Amino acid sequence: MADVLPYKPRTGEIPTDPGVYRFRDADGRVLYVGKAKNLRQRLSNYFAPLRTLHERTRRMVTTAASVEWTVVATDVDSLQLEYMWIKEFDPPFNVRYKDDKSYPFMAITLADEAPRVIVTRNRKIPGARYFGPYPKVWAVHDTIDLMVKAFPIRTCSDASYKRAMQTGRPCFPGQIGKCGGPCSMTCTIEEHRAMVDDFVAFMAGGDERFTKDLTRRMLAASAAMDYEAAAKYRDKLASIEAVLGKSALVLPADEDADLFGLAEDELSAAVHHFVIRGGRVRGVRSLAIDKEIDISGAELVDQVLQRVYGDAVDIPRRVLVPVLPDDAAELEQWLRERRGKRVEIAVAHRGQRAELMRTATLNAQQALLRHKTRRTSDYVARTQALTDLQEALGMSEAPLRIECYDISHLSGTNVVASMVVFEDGLPRKDQYRSFNIAETTDDTDSMYQVLMRRLARVDDPVPTDVADAQADGSDAGDPEGDLVDPSSGSGTGPKRRRFAYKPQLLLVDGGQPQVNAAARALRDSGRTDIALAGIAKRLEELWLPDDDFPVILPRTSEALYLVQRLRDEAHRFAITHQRRRRRRDITTILSEIPGLGESRIKALLKHFGSVTALRAATPEQIREVNGIGPALADGIHEHLSGRPAAPSR
Numbered sequence: 001m002a003d004v005l006p007y008k009p010r011t012g013e014i015p016t017d018p019g020v021y022r023f024r025d026a027d028g029r030v031l032y033v034g035k036a037k038n039l040r041q042r043l044s045n046y047f048a049p050l051r052t053l054h055e056r057t058r059r060m061v062t063t064a065a066s067v068e069w070t071v072v073a074t075d076v077d078s079l080q081l082e083y084m085w086i087k088e089f090d091p092p093f094n095v096r097y098k099d100d101k102s103y104p105f106m107a108i109t110l111a112d113e114a115p116r117v118i119v120t121r122n123r124k125i126p127g128a129r130y131f132g133p134y135p136k137v138w139a140v141h142d143t144i145d146l147m148v149k150a151f152p153i154r155t156c157s158d159a160s161y162k163r164a165m166q167t168g169r170p171c172f173p174g175q176i177g178k179c180g181g182p183c184s185m186t187c188t189i190e191e192h193r194a195m196v197d198d199f200v201a202f203m204a205g206g207d208e209r210f211t212k213d214l215t216r217r218m219l220a221a222s223a224a225m226d227y228e229a230a231a232k233y234r235d236k237l238a239s240i241e242a243v244l245g246k247s248a249l250v251l252p253a254d255e256d257a258d259l260f261g262l263a264e265d266e267l268s269a270a271v272h273h274f275v276i277r278g279g280r281v282r283g284v285r286s287l288a289i290d291k292e293i294d295i296s297g298a299e300l301v302d303q304v305l306q307r308v309y310g311d312a313v314d315i316p317r318r319v320l321v322p323v324l325p326d327d328a329a330e331l332e333q334w335l336r337e338r339r340g341k342r343v344e345i346a347v348a349h350r351g352q353r354a355e356l357m358r359t360a361t362l363n364a365q366q367a368l369l370r371h372k373t374r375r376t377s378d379y380v381a382r383t384q385a386l387t388d389l390q391e392a393l394g395m396s397e398a399p400l401r402i403e404c405y406d407i408s409h410l411s412g413t414n415v416v417a418s419m420v421v422f423e424d425g426l427p428r429k430d431q432y433r434s435f436n437i438a439e440t441t442d443d444t445d446s447m448y449q450v451l452m453r454r455l456a457r458v459d460d461p462v463p464t465d466v467a468d469a470q471a472d473g474s475d476a477g478d479p480e481g482d483l484v485d486p487s488s489g490s491g492t493g494p495k496r497r498r499f500a501y502k503p504q505l506l507l508v509d510g511g512q513p514q515v516n517a518a519a520r521a522l523r524d525s526g527r528t529d530i531a532l533a534g535i536a537k538r539l540e541e542l543w544l545p546d547d548d549f550p551v552i553l554p555r556t557s558e559a560l561y562l563v564q565r566l567r568d569e570a571h572r573f574a575i576t577h578q579r580r581r582r583r584r585d586i587t588t589i590l591s592e593i594p595g596l597g598e599s600r601i602k603a604l605l606k607h608f609g610s611v612t613a614l615r616a617a618t619p620e621q622i623r624e625v626n627g628i629g630p631a632l633a634d635g636i637h638e639h640l641s642g643r644p645a646a647p648s649r
Contacts, residue, residue: 020034020085057293095303111126165183170183221233257317258318260360262297287307392557406574418573420432420569422565447508447518452525507535535563599627
């Protein structure tokens with residue numbers, strides 16, 4: 001591959017003005033659209049030596065056959081043009097949004113003669129005011145049912161409304177008290193419009209005003225002994241409070257904001273969006289994203305804000321994000337032009353906003369996990385992933401059983417390893433294993449030890465005495481805790497350990513050093529029928545034994561997601577085992593102290609948080625823990641500090 005792209009423009013040809021650029025392939029299809037404050041500076045990054053580019057960026061520029069740019073007057077103009085072109089051309093190398101469902105909204109049709117409130121997924125009703133999105137349809141219906149009791153506006157269809165107005169007979173919802181529009185003959189069009197305005201104002205955040213007004217009217221009616229009117233105000237107030245109870249006050253009551261939590265990995269990202277009006281969460285939505293080119297979190301936030309607000313009519317005063325995009329000022333101006341008022345983009349650093357950002361980020365992490373799990377759990381995707389992996393690694397058969405290994409340690413101590421198993425592309429958690437490594441020199445030695453222990457058990461039948469014991473329901477003779485396959489029956493033949501099943505593919509977390517260590521273990525074990533690969537940090541790269549160059553998995557390959565899931569699962573399982581070991585070690589250290597039982601150990605750890613903090617504490621501070629007397633506190637301090645405690649006064 002040539003290190004210089006044939007279509008690279010001369011440096012002097014590229015202007016230094018702001019603008020938008022497009023990469024096209026040989027057929028003229030737009031592959032990627034981007035914006036820049038300085039076109040020459042930005043495009044020079046793409047035409048750097050190919051070996052220095054990130055793999056996905058290298059794939060894009062080598063697929064392209066030409067690049068073109070359009071100069072604009074301001075940075076805001078470049079932002080607007082980029083948004084328009086991404087929407088028009090849908091470039092495959094820009095971020096791909098996987099909004100797997102359309103969310104229901106509450107809409108008030110303000111353009112109608114008598115506006116009505118409806119549940120819809122259509123965001124293009126002329127003149128409508130939208131609230132939401134809501135996570136479920138029933139949540140919208142529940143809110144509308146409560147709101148109509150306080151603000152009885154029209155809910156009937158246009159056909160029912162027209163027929164009722166022509167015949168003078170109320171619509172059916174009006175007859176049963178579910179519609180308060182003019183078609184129910186209970187109010188005029190002007191009175192109904194006023195109720196609609198109140199409905200919209202309440203949903204937009206006017207909570208306190210309506211609550212105080214209804215309370216005042218209820219008390220006044222009660223004082224005037226108009227108990228029927230007071231009861232009506234009471235019921236309306238109860239409906240409003242029920243609506244408010246469904247959305248807790250998360251920010252100050254006068255604050256309107258949109259808050260975005262973000263979670264990402266090398267291949268994908270997820271965004272969790274809280275719509276906050278009047279300090280309350282009025283809507284929530286999650287969005288999954290496939291990242292086609294390696295981009296930073298700031299660039300991702302930039303793309304998300306363009307996506308969300310490109311066609312939006314409800315833009316709040318404040319937009320809270322996890323990290324500020326580089327062109328935050330231009331985005332603010334773009335949003336201000338769309339809203340007609342000032343818009344602030346800010347990072348939530350502290351207080352209620354930071355707490356809400358943590359909640360949104362946690363939801364984004366869960367959404368990302370669901371997105372990845374759905375992709376690897378789909379039967380067609382799993383089959384394609386195994387086929388892609390077979391072809392990429394040159395295997396003679398699809399790897400129906402894959403084992404992935406990861407080494408984890410804490411500054412060289414508490415070294416552990418994990419083995420996770422996927423069969424037919426799905427995790428088999430009952431066959432996961434963890435290993436403790438007593439002595440090792442480095443990660444490669446740890447990997448060699450673990451694989452030697454594992455490979456020694458391949459094709460190893462259960463000894464007769466163990467088979468007999470386990471046929472009786474005992475686990476005697478099986479100190480390693482390896483499971484026996486129940487499908488092999490309880491006959492006289494030897495039973496086969498699940499741990500003994502041979503994998504078609506071994507994956508190790510690491511590059512060439514870890515792969516070489518694993519290959520040495522395979523040679524020393526005499527196993528030539530098991531394929532091996534290492535997962536490099538950049539993930540698209542799989543290292544094979546004795547190869548100078550890695551295998552590159554295509555960005556769109558299902559195998560890439562399967563490999564990522566295996567690596568993440570092995571890492572999670574190793575960390576979990578290491579933490580469990582550390583907790584056990586901590587408990588063992590404290591249990592050696594005379595007078596400390598399980599309940600007192602729990603109380604000490606809860607109070608100090610760790611053995612390190614406890615070791616730094618004075619006897620006086622240790623005595624503050626419930627159940628710890630002066631003598632015991634001195635003993636704890638002496639044991640952990642390794643020196644006699646000072647005499648108590």
